[in-house]
Amino acid sequence: MTPALEARGLTRRFGGLVATDDVSFCVEPGARQALIGPNGAGKTTLINLLTGVLKPTQGAVLLQGRDVTALSSNKRVRLGLARTFQINQLFPDLSPVESLGLAISERQGRGWDFWRPAGKRAVVAEIEDLLTRFRLSEVYDQPTRALAYGKQRLLEIALALACRPQVLLLDEPAAGVPEEERHDILAALAALPGDVAILLIEHDMDLVFSFATRISVLVTGRLLCEGTPAEIAADERVRAVYLGEDGHG
């Protein structure tokens, strides 16, 4: 089966620093995969390479077998690669409904329609569905800046899902979420559609081990190892560089 997302020998240098060093891996369709690594391991650079924010010094990114290395990030989105951000990247003055409506009409290729109203009956059902699934119904018409942080986190994921991606990169979705709102995020993650391949970049080991069926470990820009959660938990090298210092067993 063609992997949904594949990195082939990805390398990125910043001057003398090698932030990403010959990284190759695959994300299978529908996979629940996690990418972990201590601070400074190069996780953010790797995400930026995969999504097209940065161009690799060497190597290639393949989306469903198609080489997308030369494509801009917004073209990759249209080919089915969506992402969320570690720090909320939302539209402060737009409501959740308007933000989701925007994402949907862009996906439908109506983004250049300058004459017909954005408020179409056809997008309403899908917006309502996303609002319900991400528990945003009660704040649907509020400006995003007025939303509680946990709700903003949920909108962050809902927006990415509104692109109907085949591959979804989640960059620390639970980062900074207070304990009482965490449950909503975990429930939203658990309910993500099964046919979407998900690559989760996360610090939170509980979340990683409860969510992922496959884990890749990144250390100083290189892929240290890959395996099932049990294999990773048992791996001596991983314990040494990562889990040990995190106090997780």
Add this chain to the structure above:
Amino acid sequence: MIDVLGHLRRRERWRWWEIAIWLALVGAILLIPSRAALINEALIAGLFALSLDLILGLAGVVSLGQAAFFGLGAYTAAITANAGYDDPLVGLAAAIPPAALVGLATAPLLLRGADLTRLMVTMAVALIAGEIANQNGWLTGGADGLNFMVAPLFGRFSIGSIGDGPRNAALFSLAVLFVLFFGARRLAHSPFGISLAAVRENRLRAGALGVSSSRRIVAIYTVAAVYAGIAGALLAETTQIVSLDLFEFHRSADVMLMLIIGGAGWLYGGVVGAGVFIVIRDVVSAATPEYWEFWIGAMLVVLVLSGRERLARLVRLRR
């Protein structure tokens, strides 16, 4: 129960106060024809400010060079009329292609750098346009400008300065403003308009939803250039004279001032700001011809210090 469709459409519906604004404008022209020339000037300035609102208010891109397109449109209308095509509507139509082309050609300059860079670059475009007009006297009349005549509108209504001319001119400008405003309103509430809001609010996320910010900015800048060009052509046709002054920096700056007075982003800001600006100029300059700009400046300071939202709440004109 949540009302998604109603929420999406809440800004599309025409409000009573919008209709009131347009009716009041028609009424003003018909009831005080002696001030028609002034009203005409305000309407054209309002259209010009609307063009700036398209890029600044909708897409959040600043420009201090809209006069480039204003002057270009005015000269195109004048030259077209002098070449024998003196129908006012033909003159307006003729102003569109050059404004669109120059807008499209200079839009990529806006894609780099920060706001300050954009202010400088757009200002430079207007300066260059003015200088090109200055250097090509064979076409533009150079420092003397051009005098020209346009035919009556629809072959019947003179839009010159004699008799009913000023009143007709003001009605003509109002009609053109309304048509273009209607278009801008549709645009603002379309998927394209919402995507401009996304570009304005968070370009990184807009890109992550598949929006190419650069292309959207180039597109709206081109549309804004056309709007400014038509405003310039209207001014030329209703005054039947063009001069290099049309390209000058103060044109671009005044229109920015009007938009700030009226408020950017809700489309009526340009019209309201232009009205306030021109009425104040008219009233104050009659009293103190030398110092009217002082009062405009003082008003701007009050506006900034008190916050327009608070003033707007006083008048109870909710967006």
